Amino acid sequence: MHGTTILAVRRDGRAAVAGDGQVTLERSSMILKQQARKVRRIYGGRVVVGFAGSVADALTLSDRFEARLEQFHGNLQRAAVELAREWRTDRALRRLEAMLLAVDAEKLLLVSGSGDVIEPDEPMAAIGSGAGYALAAARALLRHSTLSAREIAEEAMRITAGICIYTNERITVEEI
Numbered sequence: 001m002h003g004t005t006i007l008a009v010r011r012d013g014r015a016a017v018a019g020d021g022q023v024t025l026e027r028s029s030m031i032l033k034q035q036a037r038k039v040r041r042i043y044g045g046r047v048v049v050g051f052a053g054s055v056a057d058a059l060t061l062s063d064r065f066e067a068r069l070e071q072f073h074g075n076l077q078r079a080a081v082e083l084a085r086e087w088r089t090d091r092a093l094r095r096l097e098a099m100l101l102a103v104d105a106e107k108l109l110l111v112s113g114s115g116d117v118i119e120p121d122e123p124m125a126a127i128g129s130g131a132g133y134a135l136a137a138a139r140a141l142l143r144h145s146t147l148s149a150r151e152i153a154e155e156a157m158r159i160t161a162g163i164c165i166y167t168n169e170r171i172t173v174e175e176i
Helices: 055-071 076-089 131-144 149-161
Strands: 005-011 014-019 031-033 039-042 047-053 098-103 108-112 124-128 172-175
Touching: 005 047, 005 098, 005 131, 005 149, 014 039, 014 047, 014 098, 014 149, 039 055, 039 172, 047 055, 047 124, 055 076, 055 098, 076 098, 076 108, 098 124, 108 124, 124 131, 131 149, 149 172
Parallel strands: none
Antiparallel strands: 005 014, 005 124, 014 172, 039 047, 047 098, 098 108
């Protein structure tokens, strides 16, 4: 997944999801947009999702995920498992190229089209082309500072923007 970075961090009962604003044309290094919103609240504001990959595909998946949340009364894990199952088995959805990070008051999940629903061991996860940089920065900040989840997400994204050419400093953060 090129052209974006999404980072989710949990600390002290709070969760923050941060995403950069850069949209890069597939298979090139041309920047199309600087202020895209790749992080949004769904399910009445009780769930935050961030997405990487094709924008149309990610929005389609986000909408389907919200429908699954409605169906399963806000059960994040059950909705994620059903979305991953549908994504993997449906002929049209199988072609979608995107990944989602989803958080609610209790869980942090990574959902992929290959059927993965992963709850990370540590209270953070990242997706997109800058994921490794963002995860490393967040891990160091989480271990060696008293910053809040939001502050860690913002600073880790700023660090990532200084390293990854597909990540910019126009950061959107949503917190639960």
